[in-house]
Amino acid sequence: MAMDLHSCAVAGDAGDLLVTRVYPVPARSQRTPFQRDRDRIVQSRSFRRLAGKTQVFTRRASDHFRSRLTHTIEVVQIARDVAASLGLNEDLAETLALVHDIGHPPFGHAGERALDECLRAHGLRFDHNLHALRIVQFFEQRYAAHRGLNLTLGVREGIIKHSRDYTAAEHPELAEYFLGQYPPLEAQLIDLADEIAYLTADLDDGVESGLLEIGHIREHVGILRRCYQRVAREYTGVDEKRLFYEALQWMQHALVDDLIHSIRGNVTSAGASSLAEVRAARHRLAALSPETETERIEEKQYLYDTLYTCAAQVEEHAIAAEVVKGLFDFWVAHPDRLPQSYIADIPAEGLARTVADYIAGMTDSFIFHQYEQLIG
Ligand code: MG
Numbered sequence: 001m002a003m004d005l006h007s008c009a010v011a012g013d014a015g016d017l018l019v020t021r022v023y024p025v026p027a028r029s030q031r032t033p034f035q036r037d038r039d040r041i042v043q044s045r046s047f048r049r050l051a052g053k054t055q056v057f058t059r060r061a062s063d064h065f066r067s068r069l070t071h072t073i074e075v076v077q078i079a080r081d082v083a084a085s086l087g088l089n090e091d092l093a094e095t096l097a098l099v100h101d102i103g104h105p106p107f108g109h110a111g112e113r114a115l116d117e118c119l120r121a122h123g124l125r126f127d128h129n130l131h132a133l134r135i136v137q138f139f140e141q142r143y144a145a146h147r148g149l150n151l152t153l154g155v156r157e158g159i160i161k162h163s164r165d166y167t168a169a170e171h172p173e174l175a176e177y178f179l180g181q182y183p184p185l186e187a188q189l190i191d192l193a194d195e196i197a198y199l200t201a202d203l204d205d206g207v208e209s210g211l212l213e214i215g216h217i218r219e220h221v222g223i224l225r226r227c228y229q230r231v232a233r234e235y236t237g238v239d240e241k242r243l244f245y246e247a248l249q250w251m252q253h254a255l256v257d258d259l260i261h262s263i264r265g266n267v268t269s270a271g272a273s274s275l276a277e278v279r280a281a282r283h284r285l286a287a288l289s290p291e292t293e294t295e296r297i298e299e300k301q302y303l304y305d306t307l308y309t310c311a312a313q314v315e316e317h318a319i320a321a322e323v324v325k326g327l328f329d330f331w332v333a334h335p336d337r338l339p340q341s342y343i344a345d346i347p348a349e350g351l352a353r354t355v356a357d358y359i360a361g362m363t364d365s366f367i368f369h370q371y372e373q374l375i376g
Contacts, residue, residue: 004087018154052363103132188286
């Protein structure tokens, strides 16, 4: 049997520092602390709003395009699969996958860029991981005793550090999150699970949108071409679309298998046999193999060239930027028109940050409605 990495996993039991909360809660039912966090996230308002936020395609020409919510569910599938295969803490991986995109503003990356530009003019930045932390700590208000969801330390650390590292010099306010150390494997793998989910989904949605063509993808994306050729040899007399969908599944399996294999290999070569050693390793131990990483980069470049920056998307992005910037400027000029709860945050957070917090929480349809009403 292949080596399992149980000794490097987050324990998640009662004595584990990573399951501590700012406000201690009595143990309840059979749920583990991370399962409890999962349920808190699933029942939050920001989680439900993921259904109304863009993944890649802003205005739905098809009901079949991914939203941030369906994308999130796909990331959960992959993250659980990888964590289970390696003997890691599945509950923590699942919870981090569920929450990984909760800090994204409307209109996908175009919305994020626009909001960041608005804030730069005020000497601030927008970072979706840090914003996700603000959401779970302040903006979700479901408990009488405190603001926020009161999540465990392990989940909060994973929220900010799953895809990048922060230095203590730049972010003294994040001191409790083990800065200068890598996060546990359960958090590290989320970034790759996210990547695998959208590398598969964006080819699928790209074809659905009519912007990508199966033959063209096969010509330019090596990993898909190889899967397609094997599928076509195995199934004769099946139409191109079904072969393509089958090939997409094979491609996703190949990426997931590579990730599992590669994490196991990296942990072994680093000689890590505990969470502390994973944290102190010379680099992140969750990564694809070098060969698959090359194929990942090739596919991502293809998606950039053909999909993310195609004329139709550029037009959508321009609309997104206009809506976000128009409303940001409007509320900065008229703070009295913000909802009462946000007006109350201005003295502590400052006007620009408060306006950005409000906009970042919106769904695509809500922000369009605001734009029509206030700016038209
Ligand atoms: Mg994502």
